[in-house]
Amino acid sequence: MTAPVKTVCLINGSLRGRKASSLSFLQDVSRRLPDALCRKMVITVRGHAKQVYSAETLAAMAQADVLVFVFPLYNYALPGALMALLEEFHRFVLEGNALSHDVKVYAVVNCAFPRPELTTGEAVRVMRNFCRRLSLNWRFAICIGTGPVVVVTKKVPFLDRTLKRALSAIAMDVGAGAGRTVSDFFVHPVIPERVIRRIREQYEKKGEMMVRRDRRRALQ
Amino acid sequence: MNNAVIICDREAATALSHDLKNRVVGLLGTRGYRTETVELTRDDAAPCRGCLFCLTKHPGKCVSSDTVGDLMHRMYLEREETITIYLTTVLFGHPSSVIKNALDRGTGSHRLQVIIGYGEDIDAEEESTFVDVTAKHCGAADIVHPGMVREAMAFVTRSSDDNVSLCSVLQECL
Numbered sequence: 001m002t003a004p005v006k007t008v009c010l011i012n013g014s015l016r017g018r019k020a021s022s023l024s025f026l027q028d029v030s031r032r033l034p035d036a037l038c039r040k041m042v043i044t045v046r047g048h049a050k051q052v053y054s055a056e057t058l059a060a061m062a063q064a065d066v067l068v069f070v071f072p073l074y075n076y077a078l079p080g081a082l083m084a085l086l087e088e089f090h091r092f093v094l095e096g097n098a099l100s101h102d103v104k105v106y107a108v109v110n111c112a113f114p115r116p117e118l119t120t121g122e123a124v125r126v127m128r129n130f131c132r133r134l135s136l137n138w139r140f141a142i143c144i145g146t147g148p149v150v151v152v153t154k155k156v157p158f159l160d161r162t163l164k165r166a167l168s169a170i171a172m173d174v175g176a177g178a179g180r181t182v183s184d185f186f187v188h189p190v191i192p193e194r195v196i197r198r199i200r201e202q203y204e205k206k207g208e209m210m211v212r213r214d215r216r217r218a219l220q
Numbered sequence: 221m222n223n224a225v226i227i228c229d230r231e232a233a234t235a236l237s238h239d240l241k242n243r244v245v246g247l248l249g250t251r252g253y254r255t256e257t258v259e260l261t262r263d264d265a266a267p268c269r270g271c272l273f274c275l276t277k278h279p280g281k282c283v284s285s286d287t288v289g290d291l292m293h294r295m296y297l298e299r300e301e302t303i304t305i306y307l308t309t310v311l312f313g314h315p316s317s318v319i320k321n322a323l324d325r326g327t328g329s330h331r332l333q334v335i336i337g338y339g340e341d342i343d344a345e346e347e348s349t350f351v352d353v354t355a356k357h358c359g360a361a362d363i364v365h366p367g368m369v370r371e372a373m374a375f376v377t378r379s380s381d382d383n384v385s386l387c388s389v390l391q392e393c394l
Contacts, residue, residue, distance in 0.1 A: 015269045048266060072270060076356045077314055080321035081267035087317055122313075122353040129312035129346055203276060 005039055006174060009064035012044040013071025013082035014110075021147035022110050026070040028154075028163075029108065032171035038066075045081040053085060058092040062099045066106070066174050067136075069127065072147065073111035077123050086130055093134055104137050105130075106170050110147035114193045117143070117186050124184065139173055140182045142166040146196055149189040156190075163187045222253045223298065225291070227327060228307040229318040230259040236338050237307055240383045244305060244336070247387050251394040253303075260318050264288060267317070268324035282325055291327045303332040303394075310337035310376060313349025333357065333372045334390065340378050347376045 010030055014020035030040055041064075043057060061067065071082050078086070093099050107127045109120045120143040131138035144150050144163070154163055166185035173182060189196060226248075228241060241257070248255045264287035274282050280296030282289040295302065304327065308319035315323065315337065323335075337350050354374030373393065375386040 015267060016271070020270075045267070047269065050263060074268060074270070074320075074324045075353075077320065077353050079267060079270070080265075080317045080324050083311075083314055083320050084262075084267070084317035086314075087311060090311065119356075122349055122356065125345075125349045125352075126312050126314045129314075129349060132345075133312060 005037060006065040007060075007063065008033055008038045008040045008066040008068065008174065009061050010040060010042045011061075011067065011069045011071075011082070011085070012042060013069060013079055013085075015045065015047045015079070015081055016072075020072070021144075021151045022070045022072050022108070024151045025108050025110060025142075025144065025147070025167075026068070028167050029068055029070065029106075029170055032167055033174060037175065043085070045079070045085050047081065053088050055092070058089055059097065061089055062093065062097055064103055065100065066104050068106045068108065068170065070108040071110070071123075073109055073120055073123055076119060078126055090130075090134070099134065101135050102137060104139050104174065106139050106173075107141040108144065109141055110144045112146060112148075114145045114189050114196050116145040116188070119145075140169070141184045142170070142187065143184060144187040146189040146191075149191050149196065150187060153190050159190045160188070222251075223302040224248045224253040224255045224305060225295070225302055225327075225329075226255060226257045226305045226307065227291075227319065227322055228257065228259055229309065229316050230261050231318070232309045232316055233259075234338070236340065236377065236380070236383070237309075239380050240336065240338055240377060241307060243383050243387045244307070244390070247391055248305075248394070251391070253394070258287070258291060260287060260322060262318055265318045265321040265325075267321050274326060284325075288322050288325050288327060291322070292325050295327050295329065299328070299330045301331070302329055303334070304329040305334040305336065307336050307338065310339045310342045310346055310350050313346035314353070315350070328357075328369065330369055331371070332393070333369055335372070335374045336386065337374070337376045338378075339376075342376055342378060350374060350376055 010026050012023055012026050014022035109123050111119045113119045124141045128138050245255055266284040266286055280293050282292050306319050308315040335354050351374045354372050357369045357372040377383050377386055
């Protein structure tokens with residue numbers, strides 16, 4: 001007997017287009033979900049406030065078996081563009097539209113700081129609150145530190161297998177029963193934190209010099 | 221004279237938020253602040269695109285030109301002299317998308333940011349999430365940019381009585 005086909009809705013919470021690390025992680029999740037067992041659709045958040053989501057898009061989210069949110073961390077929380085989608089989805093459900101309560105929800109949070117265990121907690125709590133409010137089945141999160149570095153190094157063999165284990169855990173959990181508990185995964189960059197800090201300081205120094213120059217000009 | 225900018229979401233205004241806004245404006249007036257209120261709609265606050273050009277290529281200027289873009293540039297020049305107060309609904313323990321867009325795009329003061337969430341059905345976990353997110357922006361607690369925002373405060377109000385209480389706490393800090 002073949003397993004029933006699951007409808008998987010992959011939500012890209014980044015507005016950076018093809019440059020986005022979040023998009024790369026979303027594609028990694030998608031690749032691990034076999035096409036024979038999963039009917040996949042991707043929703044990318046809207047970059048303009050005037051653009052609203054169609055009823056078909058929101059209905060597809062509401063009827064999916066699996067929702068995977070992949071997003072960058074903005075100010076320790078969700079990007080406003082993703083929050084707009086959650087607001088519209090919440091309104092859509094409150095209006096009485098049908099919602100599949102068996103839906104499993106996962107989050108992949110991509111933050112710029114090397115230690116995701118210190119920064120991503122509140123964003124994951126928001127996603128848990130979202131599931132609790134709508135009676136959805138929250139599963140677990142993958143919290144990735146310094147996403148762009150992880151994207152660059154993820155193909156190097158034997159460096160760090162946490163990301164691969166975490167992404168495979170989503171694929172396995174989609175097909176498994178909802179009874180088992182899976183803890184959140186924390187993926188750290190393989191480049192040492194002090195090197196990442198130095199790179200960031202160089203950018204910030206450049207920015208600070210420009211700030212001082214602009215202030216001088218404003219005063220003149 | 222001290223300046224204060226109150227940033228709120230016009231489309232999410234309720235009787236509770238009107239009461240809150242009036243009390244906060246009154247409080248700031250009595251403390252000698254010159255207050256300006258900016259009421260945002262979705263059209264005024266495009267989401268942050270994450271390009272970081274506002275930090276690297278042209279500091280203080282956003283690639284999206286709208287009300288929040290203008291406000292961001294102004295705050296970039298005045299962020300040490302002006303305090304910002306955000307009034308927002310709380311959904312899932314998170315500010316509304318309009319206010320979050322304004323926060324993400326750097327409209328906040330570096331001196332004092334006050335974020336007040338309102339809503340009649342905010343539960344305890346949502347309140348705690350909302351307050352904890354804000355606490356992460358404050359002084360040394362902000363591990364990504366330590367000390368950038370010297371003081372950040374968060375409140376949650378569910379009623380007019382809560383508005384009175386939070387204004388009396390806020391009064392001590394202004």
